[in-house]
Amino acid sequence: MNETKDAEQGPISERDLFLGLVQSFQAAAMQQMGKVMNPFTEKIERDMAQAKLSIEMLEMLKTRTAGNLTGQEARFLNHVLTELRLNYVAESERGEGEPPKPEGSP
Template identity: 30%
Template sequence: PPKEQPAPPINFLSFIYSMGTSALMYLGEPVGQGAGEQAPSLSHAKEIIDVLTMLEAKTKGNLTGEEEALLEEMLYTLRIKFVEKAKAPKV
């Protein structure tokens, strides 16, 4: 069997990226190459958005510029997509 690659080290950037990717998947967005569309779960996406919002408040003033920018951009993207999905007509 092929050897499993070791996971990259966890840091704040990779954590935020991972959480954001999970939220995008819950919003029904295709994530990564060959990723199929998942049925949206707005409640799960909102929970992740709320956690990231809490982290933003709790880490204010303690992040690097890169970390702060990623968190702000991720939250902006997730909030916009959440509103789009919440307002979309149900099929």
């Protein structure tokens, strides 16, 4: 990154760091469920065990940060967990031979 630009922006807030961490786990889980393409292999890949682990890590984060989050942070984390759980159930019920449904598909 550009050091001048970084110096002008100042430090990243804890709120933004927390939201970024949650988004990182969300993106990983969606990729692991085959909902989005792996940017490195440019393929849709599916690893439900890893997706479950990513979701469990967010659940642990929710438990460990209970009472320490702002309302916005807690709502965002709850929303992400709900979305991931619903997608996980849908993908778990899908047969192995069926093609993955891209994010946003019915």
